[in-house]
Amino acid sequence: GAVVSQHPSWVICKSGTSVKIECRSLDFQATTMFWYRQFPKQSLMLMATSNEGSKATYEQGVEKDKFLINHASLTLSTLTVTSAHPEDSSFYICSAITYRNSYEQYFGPGTRLTVT
């Protein structure tokens, strides 16, 4: 149990276009979802916290107008990278928590974004 999926697993887009990444909790309802960014050979940096039906809370330094997060249901959160630039190329990982297991975070497999 407690599986989190992401779609797509990798995407290449042209500079200036927008890309949407989906994060789904497959077998549980997630009270909260998180979005992370991981640069090559570096750690995960939390971008934002997403709660169903409310606005996401962004970490300091993360542009909310560039990284749009929508949490439409208890099983789906989306991250849209708007007007993507090559510096947005990265590995984006989502996670979800549930009240079970003391709100342990379950991670998705990640999405590799390359902006050309």
Added chain:
Amino acid sequence: AQSVSQHNHHVILSEAASLELGCNYSYGGTVNLFWYVQYPGQHLQLLLKYFSGDPLVKGIKGFEAEFIKSKFSFNLRKPSVQWSDTAEYFCAVRGMDSSYKLIFGSGTRLLVRP
């Protein structure tokens, strides 16, 4: 501000060697502590966690970690590593507020040579 430090960025061991990865955290309050592993091409998996109680916690795949409150440390150990332990290991801390946010260390890349 909360922070997590992992002192070893790269570790190379031979099979059957013992492993200890350091993790220190900075946080002004009670914390939950975690070790995650990321195998090549795979997603993060929880190795073990500490919430309270016995400071020596055992996780999956023979890993264990010891919480030393006075040293703000949560070092990961394994008595005898295997080639399949080659992966990246992340220490993480979570404060006891309602956000449930995790703060990750920079990670340690472990290479186990057969």
